[in-house]
Amino acid sequence: MNFLSFSGVVTSISDFNVAAEHAGCFKLMAVNDGHGSTVNFIVEPTTYFVDHAMVVAGDRVTGFYDADAPVPLIYPPQYRSLVMAKDSPYRNVKVSFFNEDYVSGDGQLKLNFSPTTQLLLENGQAFTRSPANRNLIVVYGATTRSIPAQTTPFQIIVMC
Template sequence: MINFKAFNGTVTTIDDFSIGQNNEAGCYKLIAVENGNGTLVNFVVAPTTYFVDHIMVAVGDKITGFYDANALVPLIYPPQFRALVIAKDTPYQNVKVSFFNSQLESSDGALRLNISSHTKILLENGQAFTGSIANRNLIVTYGATTRSIPAQTTPNKVIVLC
């Protein structure tokens, strides 16, 4: 199971990243992110990395990168994680990437979803998802939450990671 973790900060550089000899130049990127407290992280962005709302990222943007904390990483500084999902920070929009159980509660117990008829439920390719979203890895975009534990929200959009 994927253990989603997030790192938030400002993009400081974007460079091409070579992973082999198979003429893949330009297909992979290395995005350096600094969190404002001096902590740096490099995200390896593959063609399969999902960008929330299909945004274009530029130097100076504030982003959140989500990665698998259980994945193997090289022992280098700054740490280098394979980005699974990247979201550009947007006012009034929060993004959560997690496994949601049968009660639609995130794996860290911090967020519970209340799905409404206005919630868009999509696949990564933008097509409608018609199955159950319970017990799946989800990208959730939402606004306000309750102050309860776990916080509850009615999401604007749910993207199912198949």
């Protein structure tokens, strides 16, 4: 997947109707970046929320979506959210494909591992294989100023 993100403040959350048997299971989350741009994220039951955070209107969030997925040609743009992260001052989140050298698909971040790095599946269980050549949700703090920036993540969630 080609992951892109959009960050801003949640301005509203409402039900998104798809079928009667799924009533209330899908949400439409409007996010405004404060510079005149708004995106509507469709939040599905399978959308992964980092730290399983509860998001309400007024929260700053970053939504990650597949840039190659088809989308309706409407305004504001409407994307199917794959991952949502509630912003935190000392924590960063990146969702990307990481290659065998643990460099992100956009070449901007390289992962270094420590014994304290948690390696998990989306369901919270331990992942016991190599996370190389996979789509990952990476939760990290400080980075180097190199290109690519390097970090030792707190947590890596493998997207199977």
